[in-house]
Amino acid sequence: MTTVAITGAGRGIGLELVRQHVDAGDRVIALVRNPEKARELADLAATADGRLTIHRLDVADDASVKAGAAETAGEAVDVLYNVAGVSGPVPAELESADWAEWDDVFRIMVQGPLRVLQAFLPRLGAGSKVINFSSQLAASTWPYGGYYSYVAAKAGLNRLMRSVAIDLKDRGVIVGLVHPGWVQTDMGGEAADLTPVESAEGIRKLAREWTLERSGDFLKWNGETHPW
Numbered sequence: 001m002t003t004v005a006i007t008g009a010g011r012g013i014g015l016e017l018v019r020q021h022v023d024a025g026d027r028v029i030a031l032v033r034n035p036e037k038a039r040e041l042a043d044l045a046a047t048a049d050g051r052l053t054i055h056r057l058d059v060a061d062d063a064s065v066k067a068g069a070a071e072t073a074g075e076a077v078d079v080l081y082n083v084a085g086v087s088g089p090v091p092a093e094l095e096s097a098d099w100a101e102w103d104d105v106f107r108i109m110v111q112g113p114l115r116v117l118q119a120f121l122p123r124l125g126a127g128s129k130v131i132n133f134s135s136q137l138a139a140s141t142w143p144y145g146g147y148y149s150y151v152a153a154k155a156g157l158n159r160l161m162r163s164v165a166i167d168l169k170d171r172g173v174i175v176g177l178v179h180p181g182w183v184q185t186d187m188g189g190e191a192a193d194l195t196p197v198e199s200a201e202g203i204r205k206l207a208r209e210w211t212l213e214r215s216g217d218f219l220k221w222n223g224e225t226h227p228w
């Protein structure tokens with residue numbers, strides 16, 4: 001049976017990945033910072049024959065990540081999805097910036113994925129995949145301003161995970177960076193192009209087909225290569 005672990009699993013694209021993996025018969029380790037609020041996850045778990053379990057894990061907090069991962073220690077993980085993210089301040093911060101918010105954005109979206117990867121690393125073997133949620137805003141081709149902390153964090157994540165991909169190649173662990181599309185979630189808003197269903201379907205296919213030769217690549221949800 002395929003086992004997947006998903007951060008940010010309580011809503012948005014993370015929740016839809018949970019739903020689709022459960023429907024596919026997979027074992028799902030759902031990681032959320034507030035299990036009490038994750039009602040839809042609880043409903044899914046009630047009908048998943050024990051294949052879906054919910055664990056508290058705040059990607060911004062080292063102790064929480066270690067404790068959350070330890071709850072399923074010993075289970076090998078085939079796919080680790082680093083989904084959790086926040087948008088940070090939107091307007092251009094030319095004259096001043098909210099540095100506390102910058103710290104949060106980086107703790108969640110740069111350090112977070114590495115922290116989670118470290119906690120799960122003993123359970124990742126040859127052929128295991130780590131799929132990191134990046135964004136088109138990370139690329140030099142993104143034509144708009146604003147979102148300073150978000151663009152900086154996602155660009156940092158891309159470069160960080162490319163290095164991690166190189167360092168994990170000998171172990172056969174595959175590391176991917178994915179732009180999920182502009183998706184109708186709390187973050188993407190109602191006007192976005194894609195439904196969470198479409199985005200998650202594409203990303204699951206990518207996760208199945210990603211090869212070691214393409215470890216460290218930045219792809220779109222539909223399999224196209226994303227420019228850096």
Ligand code: NDP
Pocket residue numbers: 007008009010011012013014032033034057058059060082083084085086108133134135136179180181182183184185186187188189192
């Ligand atoms: P949502 O805003 O719908 O959901 C964000 C998720 O991240 C929530 O589950 C939230 O949990 C979780 N999260 C935030 N901070 C933490 C934390 N410290 N620890 C654990 N979980 C946390 O976002 P999307 O589903 O739209 O986005 C998913 C990913 O895709 C993000 O990384 C985002 O940057 C990226 N992305 C999204 C795009 C879009 O158009 N939607 C476009 C490009 C990239 P909680 O409920 O507790 O707040």
